Amino acid sequence: MERVEIIPESNPNPNDTDPIRKAITAGFFYNCARLQKSSESYTTIKCQQTVHIHPSSSLHKENPKYAVYYELMLTSREFIRQVVEIDDKWLLEVALHYYKKNKIEDAKRKMPKTIKTK
Numbered sequence: 001m002e003r004v005e006i007i008p009e010s011n012p013n014p015n016d017t018d019p020i021r022k023a024i025t026a027g028f029f030y031n032c033a034r035l036q037k038s039s040e041s042y043t044t045i046k047c048q049q050t051v052h053i054h055p056s057s058s059l060h061k062e063n064p065k066y067a068v069y070y071e072l073m074l075t076s077r078e079f080i081r082q083v084v085e086i087d088d089k090w091l092l093e094v095a096l097h098y099y100k101k102n103k104i105e106d107a108k109r110k111m112p113k114t115i116k117t118k
Contacts (some may be wrong), residue, residue: 015064022086024084025090029051030046030095030098031070032044032066033068035067046099049078051069051080055079062085067080068083082101
C-alpha cells in the first residue's frame with residue numbers, strides 16, 4: 001500500500017464552504033439523496049429509497065436539490081439527519097467509480113423548477 005502525503009492548506013476565503021462540503025461528499029458519497037419532483041421528499045440515488053429531511057435539521061425547509069447525509073433514522077417515516085447541501089457535479093468528481101454519469105445527468109432533467117421567493 002502506497003502512502004500519499006497531502007500538504008494541509010488553510011482556506012483563503014473563510015466564507016467559501018465548498019471545499020469543506022466537497023470533502024464531506026468525498027467521505028459520504030454513498031449517502032446521497034436527490035429532491036423528488038414533489039419537492040417534499042428525497043430519493044437516495046443508489047437504492048431509490050424515499051426519505052425526508054428530519055424536522056430538526058436546518059435544511060428542513062430549504063429543499064436543496066442534492067444532499068449528503070450522515071444518518072438515516074426510521075420512525076413513522078425514514079428521515080435523513082446531519083444533512084449537507086452538495087453540488088451534483090461533485091459526485092462525478094469524487095465517486096465516478098460509484099455513480100454513472102448518465103444517471104446523474106438524467107436526474108438533473110427530472111428536477112423540479114426552482115421557485116423564486118421574494
